[in-house]
Amino acid sequence: MTGVTADVAKEHGLSAEEWQAALEIMGRTPSITELGIFSVMWSEHCSYKSSRVWLKTLPTTGPRVICGPGENAGVVDIGGGLAAVFKMESHNHPSFIEPYQGAATGVGGIMRDVFTMGARPVANLNALRFGRPDHPRTRHLLAGVVAGIGGYGNCVGVPTVGGELNFHPAYDGNCLVNAMTVGLAKADRIFYSAAAGVGNPVVYVGSKTGRDGIHGATMASAEFSEGTEEKRPTVQVGDPFTEKLLIEACLELMATDAIVAIQDMGAAGLTSSSVEMAGKGDLGITLDLDRVPQREQGMTAYEIMLSESQERMLMILRPGAEDQARAIFTKWELDFAVIGRLTDTGRLVLTRDGRVEADMPIEPLSSRAPLYHRPWEPTPPPAPIDDGAFDLPDTPVRALARLLASADLCSRRWVWEQYDSHVGADTAQGPGGDAAVVRIHGTGRALAMTCDVTPRYCLADPVEGGRQAVAEAWRNLTAVGALPLAVTDNMNFGNPEKPRIMGQFAGCIQGMADACRALEFPVVSGNVSLYNETDGRAILPTPAIGGLGLLEDVTKAAVAAFTAPDLAILVLGDGRGHLGQSLYLRELHGREEGAPPPVDLAVERRNGDLVRALIADGLVAGCHDVSDGGLLVAVAEMAMAGRTGCRLDLPADAGVLFGEDQGRYVVATADPTAVAARAVAAGVPVARVGTTGGVSLTGPHLGAISVEDLTAAHEAFLPALMSGETA
Amino acid sequence: MKARVTVTLKRGVLDPQGKAIGNALHGLGFPQVGEVRAGKVIELDLAETDHEKARAAVEEMCRKLLANLVVEDYAIEIA
């Protein structure tokens, strides 16, 4: 084998200091397999070396938190002996290369993170960002990503119930595909990854290992290729059918007491799973790589350890449980192999064809993993704008129709009709509302879930943007009547070695931490995706927030629709006509300027707590938070969803109609007196703005437009954009 | 011995995939493209040395599983 040198280490992405540390840890030159292990364990993806110091500042505990960040997924207590297990994860780069498979394997990976912990996945969501709609790649990427998400989730039989989609030129060279899964488990039957029990068998289950996804840079290096010369695939291909079998087999085995620890083989496959499991248990591990089920011939130790083949899991079993476990996996027609044992040496020892290919201490792989305090610059405050300087370019209802037909506000039906949103028969509210509502199987209660962030706010003011992302997730859960419990985050940013980008990261984290604390909405899991840049152009800072909430009675969930005529339309919360960074400004005046609307967390909480109580008390016939597009857009969305018009008494004022002031809700109610009294008592500003009924959205100062015409405008954009484009 | 089975939709059965490919090719500047039919290829490794026996076996596989004769045709190559 060719010798490993500093240059080879550099090709593997190790810095000079990291290479020096590896030499010190080994006391000799590492073998190529050992180098590969250092390289993946110390990668940004596995070590969080640029982000760790900041992530630690997020609040991660709370009375309902069973397990915070650090495991495969976060776990919160939802009462009744049950727990919700959830996490969001990015698959940005693979999706840009091959959108269908990239997105599909992203969904597969995040579902494995959840069922690894003993939970049955019950819902998927996704947060997607693409370049400008007319960019030559956008259609192809959007079509492929949506088909891939659907292709995987639909087949596995987990409903895709919600998500978000934005377009912006900053994503032209880097699309974002963030997938979230929510699962249900018994609160006292959560499975963790810390190995235990010297001598216990290490078991590999699932699909066979191939050369998928082995790091492209290292594969290109000719001196490492042994045997076959054929071009090796670096695109991972998902097999949702195997995933479905793997879920059923794992859950069946988890109902027994056979499993000591379990982890899925995600990024860096066998390497990260074996190192992390042994490391968490302060144990050693020996693996006989000859026993790893292999799809291709002549695979080296290096390739087996770095393969990212999908649908595989690693487990530590109780001694003597092998036969019981094997029977279950055989029934589900999945590979099952005892590939090693736990040891008391604290070392990872790998053999292949009778030769020791790696023998290295495990503890320093984490304790000496690089940790960077990257220099960062705070984002300068944006120049303020004069909210009074942007007159309506058109009659209010025509401006409304133009906004509703724009890329970021148009109907996403084209996307979500490709997702099975009802399999499982527990979906009470699917895509299209503020938050999805999924009944907790076998009960009358429900989980609410949502994905939110407004990247243009984060670019203008990262702290305010981070705060707003958390607040909006909290508000969306509240708007269906749910009590927000906890969040998962997916931090998508550019190159952290640039102080400006690191400043965006730091700012967003600070804002998120503020909001999570004030709203008692801790972060229980998350993922970081950095280096989202092409030719020096970074994406918008995009800290996607996945929020989870709880409804005690699924039948009381509020819908974002006018459900009947003659209901009073009230606005709860205060608006000052904030137009900075609004979609109105961008779409109708062509300007992306100003400060984002500020979030007052105390007000946010006060207003939200009132709305939730009103919903629980049956006083609300329809509820929708005011966000992108402002008040008139929120009202129009409720009119379209309920196919019911309204008469509005609102002025022809751009700030009032389209300002994106935070902490506000539109509520339709049959009892406005009671709602107003409750609002006054709670100190929440309340204003009646109209009445539902008729077939049009009208107002003395607004003009009139039929709900049918609004809907036609709203529904047209994506089908027209995507006409003829399928993955 | 190897067998290659090509399965296509029968003439007269609408092939939306083929139609989409045709449209895309026209869009890319290939006006000479007429009808496009998309199908799938299934390659089989056979433990069989007799050409005729191999063909007969693959014929049966096609009828029983590999093709749905209600809507699909198949062609077999043995090599």
Next chain:
Amino acid sequence: MHAAVVVFPGSNCDRDVALAVARATGRPPAMVWHGDTDLPRADLIVLPGGFSYGDYLRCGAMAAHSPVMRAVVERVKAGARVLGICNGFQILTEARLLPGALLRNASRKFVCRPVSLRVETTNGEFTRAYAPGETIRLPVAHGEGNYTADPETLARLEGEGRVVFRYVDGTNPNGSVNDIAGIMDATGRVMGLMPHPERASEAIHGSTDGARMFEGLVEALA
């Protein structure tokens, strides 16, 4: 009524339909694994939706050849009713228990949405709870539900009143010939449909039109 739900590797509506059946019968149906060659006592056998065997060759093709299907054929001859929903309908056509085939949707996309269906016949046990010509709402969720058959077969299906459900009000989601959503065999014992009655069987689903199918079966086969 005794019911059984067949579970293939990759079935994913088995649990949903079992619950819908249980709500109608008052007891959970038997769940039968695809490798079983014996079926328990069952007046109704359900082939559920999903992606049996990943739907890798053709939807339902491999499931149609699994061991349990031989037992299903025997039971049909002995008088049992078989209901195939979505992937189950695909399996029934692949197994030749129902004529025709289900092709990829004309849009080439998976489609999940509610559709309007006209109940074309109330002969037989599957639709006896509906009024003839009634329009009901059920959701569809499939990528290959585009029903086709040769003209002779179609003429026979239409002539013999074996088209059970038809998409109406412009809601045909997949390009099916004659807007066909569901059909039955010549004996009336075997029915397949693409829409999911089990997903319209409770208030939270937004429609309970599907529950009536199971309730009607219970009345007829009790």
